[in-house]
Each structure stands twice: as C-alpha cells, then as structure tokens.
Amino acid sequence: MKNVAPATMNRDLNSLKQYNEKELFKLYAATKDKTIRNELVNRYLYIAEILSKxxxxxxxxxxxxxxxxxxxxxxxxERFDLNRGFEFSSFATPTIIGEIKKHFRDKGWSIRVPRRIQELSKKVNAARIVLNQTLQKSPKIEDIAEYLGCTAEQVLEAMEASQVYTPKSLDLSYDTNGEDKDLQLMDLIGEDDRHFDIIENRDFIAKCMDKLNEVEIKIIKDRFFKNRTQIQVADELGVSQMTISRMEKKIIEKFRKELTRIKDL
Known part of the structure; x- marks a missing residue:
C-alpha cells in the first residue's frame, strides 16, 4: 500500500484517488479520517442511487x-470489517435497504394517498377515540361525520385509505387446510431483484479490470462498452485484427477464471 500520511490526506483529497477501495478501507479503519470516508462514499454512491430508484x-x-x-x-x-472477507457491496446493500424500509415504516404510506385524505384520516382516528369515550360505545360513521363537520362518504374514504398506512408483515401466515406447513405472505408476492445483480456485476467487472494492463482495459472498453469492432481497435493500436481477437479471448478467460474463483469461495 502506498505511504501517504493521514495529515496529507486531510489537506489533499486528490491524493486518495490513487488508492483502491480495499486500501481506503484499511486506511479508514486505522485513522477514522472523514476525508477517507467521504472518498469511499463518493465511490459507492451508485449503490444508494440504484436502490433508491x-x-x-x-x-x-x-x-x-x-x-x-x-x-x-x-x-x-462505518460498520464494514474488511477482515471478514465480504465484498462491500454485498454488505452495504441490505444495510441501505434496511434504512429505506425503516424510513417508510416511520414516515410513509405504503401507497401514495392525497394529503387531504391523510389529514382527514388522522382526524377520524382522533374523533373515534373521543366519541367512544363520550358515547360509551363505538361511534357510527354518521357520528364521526357530524363531529368533524364532513360527509359520511368522506369519513369512509379516509378510513379505507388508513388501511394502507401500515403494510402487512411478510411473515403473515395463511392456513393451508391441513398442509404440514403454513403458507407465508412472502411466498405469494415478490420477484427476483435485478438491482442486486447490477450492483454485484458492476463490482465484479471493476475488480477484474483492476488486474488488467492498459492495453487490455482499452480493448474491453472499446469492444464491450463502446461497441467498436475488432478491426477498428486493431487499426488504432497498430496491430492485426487476429491479435485483438486472441487478446480478447484471453481477457474473457481471465474474467471466467475470476468468476469461478469467487463462486468457489
């Protein structure tokens, strides 16, 4: 790892650009320098963006x-421990999703509801408590409407909307009529999340690219990111199309071996 004093890093953010992510995590664990943390945040903000969408x-x-x-x-x-052997993206993704879901649980409605109905829903809930104590019984829709000075239809609309404020737990079980195992809500809904694959694939490609030389990186970027032909790349590098073809196959083989190695861990 390159030797740069923490004091220097505080003064010069550009000096951190020469470090890869693992080196930065080691430096941050040792120094807790906020400049290093900010650099890590900038490098991984794409994960927050993908998951937010x-x-x-x-x-x-x-x-x-x-x-x-x-x-x-x-x-x-802050919580990531490089010594545990996990990829940071695999550790960060559930952490970020957990924070988002907690925010929705504390602040949000599970579907978009007009502001006026949200406000009326709060008033209806408060009115039901007051009227229940006053009337010594559960109030009728008409009682609530009269208390709030609105129509019965508006009260019903607000009561229906309030049902979406608290989502049902995914652990909710349904009776399967004698089956050995109850069916849970999580078994009935949901689908594979392609965003996890996007994050993992992006990190995998970046990790493999770190092990390539400048010519190999250019070939990969030109062929698979810029959609240039082998002949175009060969002409620019001053070599034959066959040379580019051979190098391309060797690079892909490196990617394949790295993928096999990761799967075997």
Missing part, C-alpha cells in the same frame, strides 16, 4: 429516499 412513486419523494439511502451507505462504511 426501487422505491419511487410509493408516497415519499425520491430526494428523501436518496438521502436516507446515502445515510445508510455511511452506516455501512
């Missing part, structure tokens, strides 16, 4: 979700 149009503004996700990223950086 999963929760748009659910009753809370994207900017608020992104702030919560970014805070979750900071928590993940």
């Amino acid at each position: 999963k929760y748009v149009n659910r009753g809370i503004e994207y900017e608020d979700i992104y702030q919560v996700a970014s805070l979750g990223l900071i928590y993940a950086i």
